[in-house]
Amino acid sequence: MIRCALNGAPAALPGGMTLLQALRAQGLNTPRFGCGEERCGACHVLLEGRSTPSCALPVEAAEGRAVVTLEGLGGRAAPHPLQRAFLAEEAGQCGFCLAGIIVTAAALLRENPDPDEASLRAALDPHLCRCGSHNRILRAIRRAAAEMRA
Template sequence: MRVAFTLNGAAAAVEAAEGMTLLQALRGPLGLSGPRFGCGAESCGACYVTLDGTAQPSCALPVEAAQGRAVGTVEGLGTPKAPHPLQTAFLAEQAGQCGWCLSGILVNAAALLAREPDPDEAAVRAALEPNLCRCGAQNRMIRAVLRAAREMRA
């Protein structure tokens, strides 16, 4: 079946086999590497993307759920010449270690800031609760999201 949607602001389509997940489509035929496979059970956040602006796991989401919708990945957040404020804040706060979780966390944090531009620490912690980081960088990540929020409001 052919599934067409908007991916990071551009038209995209994929010929999907039965049972294909959105994550498989993104990483396979669409060639993206940002969304990652972590647990396969929607429990770690490594595969987070936005679907019509709402962050959600893509590892168990059937690709046809994206039909006609807007999908966003970490690749759509910024460019090397114009990084997203979250990307620069994560670098400034040294909020990444191994990096496995970062794409999902950045996507989830971007969705949070889009709906709540001035979150407090508790709101950031609650929003990022589904995202696991085994490196222990969560406090730096919280600081980075709050820093990006301040920079985006300035």
């Protein structure tokens, strides 16, 4: 078993599979499978605070480390500022890409609370949104950043 901290609690994950497979087998709804080759961003999680694709990463890489999924950032009772901002901006259409994007934005804002446009877009570049919600997503992240700085 792979021992790690999953969304703040100790967890034991089965080995011999990808981190994405292991997390979904735990009953988590995110991360999501999008391509299996680290090219779409749907499967990003925070691994030791860094936004990381989980679809091709062996679960063994999580041994002794902290893993945070979208669920670990916040929920209805205690939403993360990014989740509040995405709701305020109605930042999504189908919503399938959002889990990975919000996780990446959380990592970005922790490292850089006031990212300029170029670094914001560069951070999101691994993520595909096919519904065309890009501008709303960018607005939501700027809104959350402003709120988190205040």
